[in-house]
Amino acid sequence: METKSGVKVEAQGEREILMTREFNAPRDLVFECHTKPELIKRWLLGPDGWIMDVCDVDLRVGGKYRYVWKKIADGTMMGMGGTYKVVSRPESIHCTEIFDEAWYAGEALVQSSFTEKNERTTLKVTILYNSKETRDMVLKSPMESGVAASYNRLEDLLISSKAKG
Amino acid sequence: MSSSDRLDATFAALADPTRRAILARLAKGDATVMDLAKPFSMSQPAISKHLKVLEQAGLISRGLDAQKRPRRIEAKPLGEASEWLENYRKFWEGRYQQLDALLDELKVSKQIKTKRGKRPRS
Numbered sequence: 001m002e003t004k005s006g007v008k009v010e011a012q013g014e015r016e017i018l019m020t021r022e023f024n025a026p027r028d029l030v031f032e033c034h035t036k037p038e039l040i041k042r043w044l045l046g047p048d049g050w051i052m053d054v055c056d057v058d059l060r061v062g063g064k065y066r067y068v069w070k071k072i073a074d075g076t077m078m079g080m081g082g083t084y085k086v087v088s089r090p091e092s093i094h095c096t097e098i099f100d101e102a103w104y105a106g107e108a109l110v111q112s113s114f115t116e117k118n119e120r121t122t123l124k125v126t127i128l129y130n131s132k133e134t135r136d137m138v139l140k141s142p143m144e145s146g147v148a149a150s151y152n153r154l155e156d157l158l159i160s161s162k163a164k165g
Numbered sequence: 166m167s168s169s170d171r172l173d174a175t176f177a178a179l180a181d182p183t184r185r186a187i188l189a190r191l192a193k194g195d196a197t198v199m200d201l202a203k204p205f206s207m208s209q210p211a212i213s214k215h216l217k218v219l220e221q222a223g224l225i226s227r228g229l230d231a232q233k234r235p236r237r238i239e240a241k242p243l244g245e246a247s248e249w250l251e252n253y254r255k256f257w258e259g260r261y262q263q264l265d266a267l268l269d270e271l272k273v274s275k276q277i278k279t280k281r282g283k284r285p286r287s
Contacts, residue, residue, distance in 0.1 A: 007261055009254040012180055017253065021261050025268035033264055033271075043263035 012126070019125040027116040030123060031090035034112065035059050040067075049073055061087055065095065082107065090114055097127070174222035175246045183207070184215050188224060191238040195228050201236065 007021040023030050033039045037055040045052060046069045054068035066081035079100040086094035091114055098107040109128045114121055178184055187201055202212040216236060219225045223242050228235035 007254055007258045009250045009257070017250075019253075019257060021257075023261075023265065023268055025272055029268055029271050029275075030264075033267060039267065039271075042267050044260060045263060047259075 015129045015131070017127045019123075019127070021123050023121045023123065024119075025121060026119050027114040027121040028090050030121040031114050034093065035089075045069070046071075046078065050078075053077070054079070059084060059087055061085065063087075082110075085109070086111075171223065171242050175224065175242045178218050178222040178224055179243075179246065181215065181218075184219055187212075187215060187219065188238060188243070191225060191236055195235040195237045197233045197235050 007019055010018045010020075012018045033043065035057060037057050040057070041052045041055050044055075044067065050069045050071050052067060053070040054066060056064075056066045058064055061084055063084050064081060065084065066079065068077055068079040070077055080097060082096035082098055084093065084095045086092060092112060094109065094111045096107045097110045107130060109130070111126045111128070113124045115124075116122075179188075183205060186204070190196060190201060190204070198209060198212060198216065201216070202209050205212065216225065220227075220236075224239055225236045226239050228237050
C-alpha cells in the first residue's frame with residue numbers, strides 16, 4: 001500500500017509513465033520550486049553524494065533549461081535539459097527532456113500539472129517517450145541498482161491500481 | 166518474445182483498469198472466467214477478451230483443470246515491469262521528500278514575511 005504522501009507511479013499504455021504526488025503546500029510554492037533555479041537546486045538532487053552544479057532556467061515557451069549534477073567524490077558529471085513547450089503559471093509546464101549521455105535515443109515529453117485543493121497541491125507528471133525503443137532504454141537504465149525482490153510489492157501495486165480503477 | 170517485446174505487451178496489458186483488477190484478483194488465487202466476471206458489470210465474452218490480452222502478454226496462464234480452465238497469474242513479466250516502476254518510484258520519492266522539507270521551510274518564511282508586512286509601524 002502506498003503511504004499518504006508517497007509518489008504513485010503507473011504505466012500508461014506502451015510509452016507513458018504517470019507519476020502522482022501530493023504536497024502539503026499551495027501550488028504557487030510547488031510551482032516555484034519547479035521553476036526557480038535557487039529552489040530547484042535545493043531538492044532536485046541525484047543519489048546521495050551528488051550536488052546540482054548547473055541549473056539554468058529560461059521559463060518561457062521555446063526557452064531552454066539545463067541541469068548538471070556532479071558527484072562530489074570523483075567529479076563525474078551528468079547533464080540533461082530540454083525546451084519548454086507550454087508554460088502556464090502556476091498550473092502546468094510541458095517540456096522536452098534529453099540527457100547528455102545518450103543512454104537513450106531521442107527525447108521525452110514531460111507534462112507537469114499542478115492542482116490545488118485545501119492548500120494542498122497535487123502534482124501529476126506524464127512522461128511520454130518518443131518511441132517504444134526509448135522507453136525500453138530508459139527501463140533498462142541503471143537508475144538505481146540492486147533492487148530487492150519486488151514480487152512482494154507487486155500485489156500492493158496491483159491492489160492500489162484496483163482501488164483507483 | 167524478446168524482453169523488449171515482453172515489456173511492451175506487459176505495459177499495454179497493464180494500461181487497462183479492468184485488466185489490472187483481474188490481475189489483482191488472480192494475485193489472491195486462481196479463478197475461473199465466471200468468478201472473474203462476477204465483480205464487473207461485464208459480459209463473459211468481454212472478460213474473455215481481456216483475459217486473452219493478459220494471456221498473450223504472458224501475465225496469466227490456464228490451470229490444469231480442463232473443465233473449469235482456471236486462470237493463474239504469472240509473476241515473471243509483471244515482476245520485471247513492477248521492478249522498474251518501483252525503482253523509478255523510489256528515486257522520485259527521495260527527491261520529493263527533499264521538496265517536502267523545502268516547502269515547509271518556504272511556508273514558514275512566507276508566514277513570517279506576511280506577519281512582518283502586517284505589523285503596524287510604531
